[in-house]
Amino acid sequence: MFESIRRFLRLEAASGLVLMGATLMALLVANSPWQDAYHQLLTLKLTVSIEQYAISKPLLLWINDGLMAIFFLHVGLELKREAIVGELNTPKKVVLPLLGAVGGMAAPALIYALFNWHDPVAIQGWAIPTATDIAFALGILILLGDRVPRAMKIFLVSLAIFDDLGAIIIIALFYTEQLSMSALLVSSACIVCLWLMNRLEIVSKAGYLLVGAVMWLALLKSGVHATLAGVVLAMFIPSRGLDWDGQACQPLQELENDLHGPVGFVIVPLFAFANAGLSFPQVTLTAALDNISLGIILGLVLGKQVGVMLMVWLGLRLKLGVMPHGVNWRQIYGLAVLCGVGFTMSLFIGGLAFEQAADNMLQSRLGILVGSLISAIWAVLWLRFYCKPSDVS
Numbered sequence: 001m002f003e004s005i006r007r008f009l010r011l012e013a014a015s016g017l018v019l020m021g022a023t024l025m026a027l028l029v030a031n032s033p034w035q036d037a038y039h040q041l042l043t044l045k046l047t048v049s050i051e052q053y054a055i056s057k058p059l060l061l062w063i064n065d066g067l068m069a070i071f072f073l074h075v076g077l078e079l080k081r082e083a084i085v086g087e088l089n090t091p092k093k094v095v096l097p098l099l100g101a102v103g104g105m106a107a108p109a110l111i112y113a114l115f116n117w118h119d120p121v122a123i124q125g126w127a128i129p130t131a132t133d134i135a136f137a138l139g140i141l142i143l144l145g146d147r148v149p150r151a152m153k154i155f156l157v158s159l160a161i162f163d164d165l166g167a168i169i170i171i172a173l174f175y176t177e178q179l180s181m182s183a184l185l186v187s188s189a190c191i192v193c194l195w196l197m198n199r200l201e202i203v204s205k206a207g208y209l210l211v212g213a214v215m216w217l218a219l220l221k222s223g224v225h226a227t228l229a230g231v232v233l234a235m236f237i238p239s240r241g242l243d244w245d246g247q248a249c250q251p252l253q254e255l256e257n258d259l260h261g262p263v264g265f266v267i268v269p270l271f272a273f274a275n276a277g278l279s280f281p282q283v284t285l286t287a288a289l290d291n292i293s294l295g296i297i298l299g300l301v302l303g304k305q306v307g308v309m310l311m312v313w314l315g316l317r318l319k320l321g322v323m324p325h326g327v328n329w330r331q332i333y334g335l336a337v338l339c340g341v342g343f344t345m346s347l348f349i350g351g352l353a354f355e356q357a358a359d360n361m362l363q364s365r366l367g368i369l370v371g372s373l374i375s376a377i378w379a380v381l382w383l384r385f386y387c388k389p390s391d392v393s
Helices: 002-030 035-043 059-085 091-116 134-143 150-174 181-199 205-222 228-236 251-275 291-317 329-338 343-353 358-386
Strands: 045-050 053-058
Touching: 002 035, 002 134, 002 251, 002 343, 035 059, 045 059, 053 059, 059 150, 059 205, 059 228, 059 251, 059 343, 091 150, 091 291, 134 150, 134 329, 134 343, 134 358, 150 228, 150 329, 150 343, 181 205, 181 228, 205 228, 205 251, 251 343, 291 329, 291 358, 329 358, 343 358
Parallel strands: none
Antiparallel strands: 045 053
16 A cells, blocks of 8 residues: 555656656747747647548647546546545545535635726636646655655645546536537436446446547537546546456556556656746736636635635644644645646646636746646645654654
């Protein structure tokens, strides 16, 4: 159990470094002589067709709608595993990170809304500062070494999982386009098929993935964001069963392990490279002080830490949960600040909110990069100088 957790954390730290590299590369290319080629590549249309049925999208949307569905599948698998056998399998373990995630989403959204309530277009980005990037955040924690106890890393993982679940619910409820009932019927049929496969104790990962691919195509045409197919698919993959040879197997854990490397080292960095390319000549003082940018920056930097700290304190005060072993309030505060590193999911939600508004997209990217960077630096300095190795018990 502990070895699997250590292996997970090592992988997350390494993928966090790769993600940082991909982000830096995007910024360098977007401000180099190759910037035109970079943008042309992202807008290059790729078409897949079978007879009269065709899907034609720019490369950027293939990444955001297609590859990110695999990312959401991985998130869903993590959530289900933690709920069955991991750190979320008892109420006492669930309550504190759940409350922290709720506070860490509500406070940033409120701050953003206060800045943008009067603008019907800008207010669509209210959910941008609600996200926490688990790869970035865990990578930073692990690089700090023994100033951060293992229980704190697990607490962050648990909080970030609830954070991701909240983002999924927000996308489903608030970023859904006009619905196609015929496509929704096909996706509903796929869900029924997945449920039957689960009830019949079918453990074929290929079978589940095939049905999941059909469901993704249906959702793509339905108006509901197609990435949600990944989460729905994860909920039906069984945790254990018997294969055709009668041997015990764990499809959920196996698929999660299979996806961990590709998601952490290919899909998320590729998403960052495609979405983080901010051209600095376009960044003016007006853009930096725009209500969208300020709402996101203050939401990530201040809203996250206030929301997380307040709700964790409330949970402990009401005795709804217990403080993680070996973790003190100074470390919890550092974790709350670190939750302001929103990056991947913030960029994703920003793309949904401002898909048709290029100027607002620029301001949201600027706010995400600046807010995440300030939060990361603040958290590193706090944990480095105010949390000593002797704090770890």
